[in-house]
Structures are given as structure tokens and as C-alpha cells.
Amino acid sequence: MSKLDVFIFIAYLLGIVLFGLSFYRKNKTSSSFTLGNNNLPSWVISLSIFATFVSSISYLALPGQAFLSNWNAFAFSLSIPFASFMAVKFFVPLYRSVNSPSAYTYLEQRFGPWAKTYVSVMYLLTQLMRAGTILFLLGILLHTLLDWNISTIIIVTGFSVMIYSLLGGIQAVVWTDAIQAIILIAGAVVTVITIMVKMPEGPWQIFEIASLHDKFSLGSFGLSLKDSTFWVVLIYGIFINLQNYGIDQNYIQRYMTSGSDKAAKKSALFGGLLYVPVSALFFFIGTALFAFYKASPGLLPEGIQADKVFPNFIVNQLPVGLTGFLIASVFAAGMSTISTSINSSATVILTDFFNISEDKSEHNKKSMRVLYLSSLVFSVLGIGVAVAMINVQSALEAWWKLASIFSGGMLGLFLLGFMSKRVTNSTAIIGVIAGVVIIAWMSLSPIIFPGTGLESLISPFHSYLSIVFGTIVIFITGFMFSILRFTARKQKMQ
Template sequence: MNLHWVDLLVIIAYFAVTLTVGLWFTRKSRSTDRYYLGGRNFPGWAVGLSFIGGTISSMTFIGYPADSFKTSWVRLLPNLAFPFVALLAAWVFIPFFRQGKVTSAYQYLHLRFGAPVAAYAACVYMAAQIVRMATITYLLAVLLASLSGLAVPWCIVLAAGLTGLYATIGGFEAVIWTEVLQTVVLILGALVCVVVVLNAVPGGFGEVWSQAMNAGKISFDELNVTTGTLEPLRSGWALSEKTMWMLMLVGASQYIAGQLDQDTVQRWCSAKSVKEARKSMVVLGLGALPVWTTFMFLGTCLWVYYQQHPDAASAAILAGSRKSEDILPHFILTALPVGMAGLVVSAALAAGMSSLGCCVSAASMVWVNDIQRKYLVRGRSDGHYLRSGKIASAAFTLLMMGGAVLFHLADTKTIMDASITMTALFGGGISGAFLFGMFTRAGDHRAVLVGIASTVAFTGYALLMQFKILPRSFDPYYTSILANGVMLTSCALAAKALPAANRDLSHLTIWDRPMENPNDKEPS
């Protein structure tokens, strides 16, 4: 069963409006600063909405309802730490990156630890972005193909090609304003689904809440795959199993790492001032958790709906013979009124495209400013680097599309596992290097290189453990947080063994940062 032609028209209209908004800014991108930072003139609310759009990917749009439909709200637990991370970003990270002429996360590493560390981290980031973009594009294309009847490769070209087009031609202004539009669309799509379900269930919200609470669906219980029942999650601290506090700690660690990625730093530096950049984190901190909760509640609503309107597909998903990620597409095709289905599909597309646009721009900026300008082609005109930036954006778009096609043509699970494995192996602990540099005056490039080597060795051990080649000593879910711990500990020990020479650390640690002016438009 495919979408009605009216729904297809709604989707086409969404693509047309998105492309129009994106290409509107083509004429303004005449310098690298304008192309990558939009003239540093964005209001905080717009940057904040773009953050929300970038945070809510297509995996969230489909995955969260799937999880809460099949199990409970346990996947929401790591997100509960996010408002605290947003406060940390607003009052520590933002003024740190907004001062001292830093516009790139890896430019900071270059200033603090030198070229080898910065180049390594930049290359790892670009590789990870390609993997992430290809994965999101592939999942987005599979969803669009299942609903529209188009072949997956054509859906890859449509979704990724359109996003890459406005990101390449329109620059960061196009990315920010299309993300604002896409954020509104994706939130509207989720709300439409919730309202339709509540209207279809006798008793509405009260009945949904009561039935879900009685079944333990609105809880942080975890599904026991052996018994098929929900069981309470322990609240203690342990590395051998998932517990409530450990999941929140993992969430905090992952979101802190996300605040130190280039796509985040790029948004902060594009705001009008420190004050506006902080406003963006207020919007994100107050907005992201309710949006995540809405998607979890949508899955719970769908569970109640299919308890009262059971069919073969929902029964197969609950029985485990069909993927839980199929539940929302199934609901869209079979239960949403004509026109609304097109809006919700557009919302799912918006969730994916809002993540992709900023990834393309950020990866291109890292290539031009942190690799090409520093090491490969020095001393050229700004126009040369602007052309290089547009070529790099187009190249990352093609790599994104090529990776997604590769996922489609080959053994998808094997390739995804391999790509995630390589990213974890070489990229684990990079955020620990940032934290070591920002919060201590100790160490130089030697200490961080020791930390990188130690972290790569640790993640290699974790992967061998996960593949059962070595005995399991901790839950693999904690690999990322332990990797950052290994990085910080190794850097600290190496810094004591290899003392750094006295050097100017102005603007490079929180202890050597001058007093800030929250209304500064440009980094001083």
C-alpha cells in the first residue's frame, strides 16, 4: 500500500518550499565567513530551533515511537541529563569558544595542543560525519521508499541531493533557516499523529494514560527478551548492567561530547553575540526534552490504539516477528486521513534533512579551515577558499549519497556495524581531549597523543569483547563514557611524566579566559 496522490503532492510541496528557502540565500554567500557562519548575525531563537531540528533525526522520529510501542520509555532516560548539559554549554562552553578568534572546534585543539592532535581529530570528525550522514540518508530513503513506492536509490538522490544542493549553494544561512522550517514541520507532524490517535481512542487522553500506566508502558522498565515482560530497571551504579543512574550518566557524557562537535560550535559562532548564543541553548534545553517526550508518548498512544484496533502488522511487531520501526509507517499508511499522511511523511523527512544540512556545512568547514588552509594550500585568497568550500560541500554530499547507496546494495547490517566500529575505534575519547585542554593547564601534544593511543587500545579491547573474542568485563553500552575516562586519565598521567614547557594559554583554558562581554558580536 502506497500514499495517496494528495499526500504525494503535500510531500512535493514540502520539498519545493525547502528548496526555495535554501536557495534564497545563494546570493549572500560571497565570503567564507558568510558561507560558513552566515555573517554571525543569527538570533538565538533561530539557532535554538535549528539545534532542535538537528537533534531530532529520522532515527528519533521513527525509533522513539518504535521503542515505546514495543517496550517503555527507558530510551528517554539518557535524555533527562540534557537540560543540565545545556546549562553547562551556555555558561562554560559558549563564552569559551566565542572569545579568542576560535570558530572551529579543531582550531581550538590546534592552538592548545598543536597540529598532530588537531589534524587527527578533524579527520576523525569528517569520517564520522560521512558515516552518520550516509546512515541517516539510507534510513530516510528506506522510509520514503516504503511509503511512496519509489526505488530506494531514487529516494537517496531526492532527499540527500536536495539537502546537499541548498547546503552547497546557499551556505550556512540556508542551512539555519531551512532547519527552522523543518523543526516546525517535524513537531507539527508528531502532534498530528498524537491528536489523530487520541481522537480514535474512546476516552481520549485519559483512557490512553490509564491503560498505558496499568500496563507499565509509561515507565523506565526494561523489556526482558527472554520472558517478554517489562521489568524494573535498577537505580544503582554498575558497569556490568544497565541501571537508571548509569544511563543518565551515559546521556550526559554523550551530550557533552556533542556540544564539542564542529556542527555545534559552528552554530554558536554564527549567533549575533554570546547572549544570543546562550539563548539558543535555552531554547534547545527547554524544547528538546518535550519533543523527545512527545515522540515517546506517540509510541505509547499507538500501543493503546492497536490494543483496541488490532491488526496483523501490529500483532507481528509486538510478537517480535516484525521490526518495531515499522509501526509508525504502518500507522501513516493505514490510519491517517488523506493529506495528513503527507504532512507526517514530510515531518519525517524534515527530521532527517535537518540533521544532514548542518553536517554537510560543518564537514566542509573543517576540511577548508582545519585541513586545506592550514596544511595543503596556504596563503590563497578568500575567494579561493570559498570555491574550495563549495566543492567540499558537494563532495561530502556525494560521499553521503554513495555511502547510503552502498548500504542499500550490500549487506546493510554488516556495513553499518563495520562503519560504527571504525568510528568508535578511532574517534573514542576525542571529547576527553577537549575537556582536558579546557579545564587544566597541564600537558601538551605529547600527553594527548598518549591519551589517543590509550583510548584506541581501550576501544579495540571493547570491540573484541563485544564480538566475544575476549571475556566481557562491562556492558558495551558504557564504552563511550569509559573511553573518555581513559582519555582524561591517560592525558593527566602523561602530562605529569612529560611536563609541558611554559607557554601562553590565554583564551585556551577556563582559568585563562578574560572577562566576557555577553553582547560582543565578534570574537575578540
């Protein structure tokens, strides 16, 4: 990278931090820190929801997937309109009626403290791993491009995001998300235009080469549940996005920052729908890169991994100045996700784990103290996870898998409480245990049983379906036990 590119990237990083810090004066109460005083513009919240969908993982992985194979993973994006509709119709009105900064207050009201504690802890674990993973990937990217020390990159980036998230609260997070969303979209558009201009025989050569190699395929439309067919990815996307919109604090907190139900619904709808064309743009970048390097053999290093093709193009093929801008757009995707995790996690910790007296003279001071300390601790732990991943990725991957298994029960528990009023506390617990056991079996059996003589116990289903089957089992088990209990009580009364 040239000095100009490095300057542009560093200027972006400093600019985002300073802009986020400008909200410090508006962030003196717990309400402003967690909900932005409920007066943030709907277009800003829409972009923030979109930026929450997109991380640096998406920015690099989606082009990598399209380069390596096809558009099969785009089926995930096609599930978002359904989840967005459900959010507008059911989830936004529900959470705004509960009127709590935490998404998990509803579960406490429905099933008691155990439900709130279970889901809150699982949320915090997954967010910690997510923030650490993204910081690690950003560190790897900049280390590869500039040969800077990876630990230093992780620490500087992590503390940069922490500073404006901690001092600026949700207003800083949402507004910087909006700016970062615009930057990452602009970066993707610039990339597509550049590739088109660089094609030896013009832009249409991309479509000719891609069509010849079936790169626009959405995958198999077969009914196998063992492979990542179009239907498996689509169903997986529906359940994951229902979990995002229905139970994820990152999204639900944004519903609450709007000034009205109408504005919240509008933000939820457009924030999700925007991801569909933008993700298509990311997939097209991967397809276009495949066509570009096919048409220009020798430009791509031998044996390069698919997810490193896009960074390689950014560094070696973009004009000076644009490289720095594109690296900034990749960091924008990552920083927006990390800042969201910091603020949302601090909000969950305050709301779900601290019972602060309502005495007005002390309430705000104590609340702000908890929010600041929680943001600091979460950020330091996230940085620690990222640094640890440099040397002990296998252990942290195991932790991530275990957290995913336990968090897999979140959606089922929510749907159980939301869709059936008969389900009680005890039947919900039975349902969650059954669902978590199914998810654990589907996730871990391919790792535990090979070579043990117990291969028949290995799950025959694709791993994407673990949350699908787990959620269904939780719902059916909880619902059926509630019916049995209701019937038994009725017979006793007779």
C-alpha cells in the same frame, strides 16, 4: 498514500529547496558561508540546534522503543540540561574567544596540529556515516510507503539537500532547520491528537492501558553496569551530550553564528532544552500507539517491527492530507541533520586542511571554491554510503563501529586540554592511545572473543559505557603522566 499526500510531500521537498536557494545572493564570502556573517537571530539558531539533535532516526526510533518496551531511553534526554548548562558556562565563552569557524582550532592551539587533524578526520568520518545512514533510512521509508526505487529516492533526496546547502551556506541550513523543526514538532502534535481522538473509550484509555503494562517506566534503577538501567543511560547521555556541546562542529559552529556571547548562550540553552519535552512527545507517541493497537486488535500487521509501527499508523490511520504532512515531517528531521553535516564538514575541511593565503583579492575566491567542492564531494560520498547500505550493510556497520571507536577519544582530549593546563602534547597522546584502546576493547571484545576460549576477556560492561570509560581513562592517564613528568623535571632541577 493518496495523490494529495504525495503532492503535499513533493511540494514540501521543492519548497525547502527553493527557500534554501533564496540565500544564494547573501552567500558570496567564506564568512557568510560558514558563519552567516554572525548576525543570525538567536531563536533561529535555537531551533537549528534542536533540529540537529533530532534526526529521522529519532523520529522513528523513539516511538519504536516506547512501543516495544518503556521510557528507559528518555533518561538520555534528561541528561541534556546538564550539558546545556556546561555549554552556557564554559563551552560557548571558550569557542567565541578562540573565534574560529572550526571547533578544532582550539585543540591545535592547545596540543598542536596532530590533535586538530585527529579530531577533524574522526568528525568527518562519523558525519559521512551519519548522513549516509539517514539517507538510507529515508529511502527505506519512502520505498515502503510508495514502492518507489530506493536508490532513486536516496539520490534525489541527497542532491536536493546538497543544492541548497552548497549554494545557500550556513544561512540556508539554519533557516531551513528552523522551518523543519517547526514542521516536525507540529507533526508529532498532530499524531498525538489523532491517536487520542481514535481511542475507542477516549484519551484516558491510553494511560489506563499503558499503566497496566508499565509502559511509562524509566527502566531499572539498579546499579548494574551490564544492563541499560536508568543510571547507565543517564551517564551515557551526559558524556554524549558533553561531546555534542563541547567538541561537535555541528553545535559549535552555531555558537559562532550569533552576534553576541549572550545570544549564543541563549541559543545553546534553549536549543538543547527544547529537545527534552519534544523527545517526551515522541516517547508518548510510541506508548499511545501501543495502547491504540491493544484497544483495537487486528489493525496492526502480525510480526511488524517496532520501528515500523509509527509509519504504518501514518499511512493507514491518518486522514488524507495529514499523511503527506507527517511524511514531510519525518523527512524534515532527516534533511535538517544532513544539511548540517554538509555545511559543517565543508567548514572543517576549509579551516583545518587548507592554508589559504590572506591576500584579499584571492582569498575569498579560493575559499569559496574549497567550500563548494567540499560540499559537493561530501554529498556524493554520503549518497554513495546510503546506496551501498542497500546491499552491504554489514561492512558499513563495521566502518561505523571503527569510526566510533576512534572518535571516542575526542571528548577526553578536549576535557584534558580544557581542565588541566599542565598536560602537554606528549602526555595527551599517551592519554588518547590508552582511551582508544579501552573503547576498542569494550566495543569489539563481545564480537571477537565468543567461541574462542577467551570469553574471560569479553567486557562485562554495557556498550553505552565505552565512551564513559574511554573518556575517563584519557583524562586520568594524561593528567597522571603530566604530574609524573612535572615531578621528574622538578627533581632534576633540584
